[in-house]
Amino acid sequence: MPIEVWTWPTPNGHKVHIALEELGLPYTVVPVNIGAGEQFRPEFLAITPNHRIPAIVDPDGPGGQRIALFESGAILIYLAEKAGALVPKDPAGRYACLQWLMFQMGGIGPMFGQYGHFHTYAPERIPYAMDRYAKEVQRLHRVLEKRLSETPWLAGAEYSIADIATFPWVRLPERRGIDLARFPAVKRWHDAIAARPAVQRGVEVLSERQRRGQISDAERENLFGSTQFQVR
The missing domain is CATH 1.20.1050.10 (Glutathione S-transferase Yfyf (Class Pi); Chain A, domain 2)
Incomplete structure (x- = not known):
């Protein structure tokens, strides 16, 4: 089964997109529109308590068990070890x-x-x-x-x-x-x-959703305002 990638077209999101493309691991994209506040939805918070993208859910994790991970660095290490590539062996x-x-x-x-x-x-x-x-x-x-x-x-x-x-x-x-x-x-x-072709594919993930122009007041509030500091 493919890995679910909860993500948005930011540098941290693109790290995971690129790694998945380089490793050839099957994945599906679950967009999390951070400007619209979708990172605060219960279904996303069930995966990551930090309400930051990216996060992944791998139905076929260690021992064949489902695993959910947040933090892009941890995700990259996990994906590399799962595929046995992109980390030197020595x-x-x-x-x-x-x-x-x-x-x-x-x-x-x-x-x-x-x-x-x-x-x-x-x-x-x-x-x-x-x-x-x-x-x-x-x-x-x-x-x-x-x-x-x-x-x-x-x-x-x-x-x-x-x-x-x-x-x-x-x-x-x-x-x-x-x-x-x-x-x-x-x-x-x-x-x-x-x-690299895999990199070019990776940075195109959700590129049609990339923010264009000035940030709106609503986006500013969701990204930088008091909304992110509410107790959840």
Whole structure:
């Protein structure tokens, strides 16, 4: 039976779409329109108490039992281990992969997300916050540049879930004021991933539902307002 993917076309959602396409695992998409507040519906909260996409339900989990998972990094590890691919087999390579996966989860995702919030979505311009996160985005690109100047992929010689986790956040760099020409190793890596057919399929998942134009007041409330802080 296919894996259910509860998701929306965001960088974190695209991580899982890409991994499933790369691994050739069958899946069905359950759209969760986060701008419309669908992440707060009981059926989604039954899968993830954190009301954040993505989440998955695999009817054929460990021991043939159903398993539900949230947190995109945990999902990527699960999918890679289920398929036996996209994580290096040697111990050193495996730990390098997990290290750079955690770097994305704890650094790139949150910091790039805060850049987007204060530069695009915040109702007021806060120069301190804008400057802080712009500098952090630049710094994190420098970290990637150093690593990718030394190895073809983040984990080393092999393309892995560390690359899959990071690519959707580095994609569309103009949204973060980044010129990838200033980071040639990152650009080489980015372009190689973007050319992969599975990646191209992955980023097209729910692309027709991608937000266009300005965020509405209702979307702002569902994404950033008091709604997300209600006791459930």
